[in-house]
Amino acid sequence: MLLALAAPSAMAAAQTKASLVKVSAAPNGAQRLTYKVGPFNIIPGQNDIGYAGMDQKPKVDGWITRIRPDLTYVNGKVPRVDVIHLHHGVWLNMSRSDATAPGLPERFFAAGEEKTIMSFPKGYGYEYEATDRWLLNHMIHNLTPVPTKVYMTLEIDFIPKTSAAARGIEPVRPIWMDVRNGSIYPVFNVQKGAGKKGVYTYPNDQPAAYAGGSKRNEWTVDRDGVLVSTAGHLHPGGLHTDLWMRRNGARLAKPACATKSSAEARKRCKQSAPRGYGSNAHLFRSDAKYFEPAGAVSWDVAMTGTRKDWLVKVRKGDTLWTSATYNTKRGAWWESMGIMVAYMADSGPGHDPYKRRVDYPGDPTHGHLAENNGHGGEKTNLPDPRKLPDGHRIGGGLVDILDFKYAIGDLSLAGQNGRPPVIPQGQSATFRNLEGDADRRYHSITSCKAPCNRRTGIAYPIADGPVQFESNTLGVRTPAAGSTEWETPSNLKVGTYTYFCRIHPFMRGAFRVK
Numbered sequence: 341m342l343l344a345l346a347a348p349s350a351m352a353a354a355q356t357k358a359s360l361v362k363v364s365a366a367p368n369g370a371q372r373l374t375y376k377v378g379p380f381n382i383i384p385g386q387n388d389i390g391y392a393g394m395d396q397k398p399k400v401d402g403w404i405t406r407i408r409p410d411l412t413y414v415n416g417k418v419p420r421v422d423v424i425h426l427h428h429g430v431w432l433n434m435s436r437s438d439a440t441a442p443g444l445p446e447r448f449f450a451a452g453e454e455k456t457i458m459s460f461p462k463g464y465g466y467e468y469e470a471t472d473r474w475l476l477n478h479m480i481h482n483l484t485p486v487p488t489k490v491y492m493t494l495e496i497d498f499i500p501k502t503s504a505a506a507r508g509i510e511p512v513r514p515i516w517m518d519v520r521n522g523s524i525y526p527v528f529n530v531q532k533g534a535g536k537k538g539v540y541t542y543p544n545d546q547p548a549a550y551a552g553g554s555k556r557n558e559w560t561v562d563r564d565g566v567l568v569s570t571a572g573h574l575h576p577g578g579l580h581t582d583l584w585m586r587r588n589g590a591r592l593a594k595p596a597c598a599t600k601s602s603a604e605a606r607k608r609c610k611q612s613a614p615r616g617y618g619s620n621a622h623l624f625r626s627d628a629k630y631f632e633p634a635g636a637v638s639w640d641v642a643m644t645g646t647r648k649d650w651l652v653k654v655r656k657g658d659t660l661w662t663s664a665t666y667n668t669k670r671g672a673w674w675e676s677m678g679i680m681v682a683y684m685a686d687s688g689p690g691h692d693p694y695k696r697r698v699d700y701p702g703d704p705t706h707g708h709l710a711e712n713n714g715h716g717g718e719k720t721n722l723p724d725p726r727k728l729p730d731g732h733r734i735g736g737g738l739v740d741i742l743d744f745k746y747a748i749g750d751l752s753l754a755g756q757n758g759r760p761p762v763i764p765q766g767q768s769a770t771f772r773n774l775e776g777d778a779d780r781r782y783h784s785i786t787s788c789k790a791p792c793n794r795r796t797g798i799a800y801p802i803a804d805g806p807v808q809f810e811s812n813t814l815g816v817r818t819p820a821a822g823s824t825e826w827e828t829p830s831n832l833k834v835g836t837y838t839y840f841c842r843i844h845p846f847m848r849g850a851f852r853v854k
Contacts, residue, residue, distance in 0.1 A: 406496070421453055517680045528677075736767055
């Protein structure tokens, strides 16, 4: 979802037409301003990273207290997530420097297809100046071969500085916490069965996460302040992100709960005791609340955000760090993310996380969204490749990918080309994406559980093959892996293997090892 860096070319991004389409009243004396940016011309199968300047913003200085993103067709309808979705949007303030990556512009808001809503407690706001220059880093994912046009919308609660409602507002700044902070495309892979008891936490369960370099998931607090809000970002399969704080020499208080006079008092004492271990205080867990009937496998999810009374005191020199946890019982989750954007004020009341508990559960930032109703998994007319006769014999040969089809072994093809090609045991075949360069159509070969032939949706197919193989995203440019070719593993046992394209999951195929 969220690209952490603005590429140098972003600085020269063309202004994209934006317009103010709606103004309404909002809580706490704010105006709710709805902007639409675009339209963006979406090519078949698009999954590119792009940049757009925003030429329409509030005309006066003020405070932003809430942001909600969305994606719509030109007719205003929100597209189904299994058709086209906002893989990520990152809004950058080019007039300021980022707190956790000083070489970058300030990343002040971000959202992915979970569409997290950012909001601050009353009395806090993101300070906006009319002269600020905004840049939108976007990745709009078209899961189909059908071109279209879309707008990105941004709903902002805004309080002008001249308004009486602006009195006493404390400014906050974004603190971008990311398990891969500073990476051009901050992703990591989660293999099926990895971790402990079907649960995998990055970077804890990946010893080589940072290969001996700096820990990208950590940031040293640069001045005293108060954290006022945060929420997490994950991909399907994700369970939660966690925000922690480490303070040298600090230890968590151990209240004498056993001395309380009643069972109820002892219970309250234990519930309010600080959470963590050693010098690490647990600040918040942003849980993924899945509305998806199939469980933690799709974008039908909302992340929880902090309560309005969260307010955590931090000191200069403290270390904030974050982690991301995924379920690995169901499948593998390639190109996963773990991000928490926190917001910090320089002053104000707050709680000491070493003296009392601060990590109380939060609430989802929204409910189930209608665009997530296409779950998939229903029967189709695609064949069960295990029951098909052998196709072409291709040991050492090529399987080209063109026009959103695997040239041989694609389940949508008729005749010999639709049958599983045969690879002699001990040999490999090479898949070659012929449209992964100038055409910017990126594809993958990702193992899925046979027959892998049911209807495409947000929850089907997934990378749940009993034998895992993964080509990574075949293509030349980021977010692709930089190569257009991939070889099947040469150590596969005899059998029929099914796969799909993670980027365009209606693409299904199979090959056979004999």
